[in-house]
Amino acid sequence: MRLKAGRPPNPTKIDKATMVAVRRALLNLAHELNVSRGRYPDPTNPARTTMKPRPLELAALALDARDALELIASEHVERARELDGLTWEQIGERFDISMQSAHSRFRRRS
16 A cells, blocks of 8 residues: 655544534633633524634634644654554554654654
8 A cells, every 4th residue: 555645634534523522622722721702692592692712813722732732642653652662664554654754744853
């Protein structure tokens, strides 16, 4: 099987449960970090308004979280290599990328 080089493509299918959990986690993170809020229509009752994180602030936070998660993923790959003895080839197979791409993406940065 020929593996794709570089970063994997943007996912087109993420299971619904994961999306729900990630959206909930993003809102919890926004709350914890006191992200700027605004008054918006309540989706369950358009006659009412509710305070919610500003959409653009949520978008920026989502991208910051993505970068943080990429670093955390690298830490876990490093632990998998140390504790489970995985090779770069095995790691590449798990992420459907080449061994070289896995090394480039997840190697320890100094």
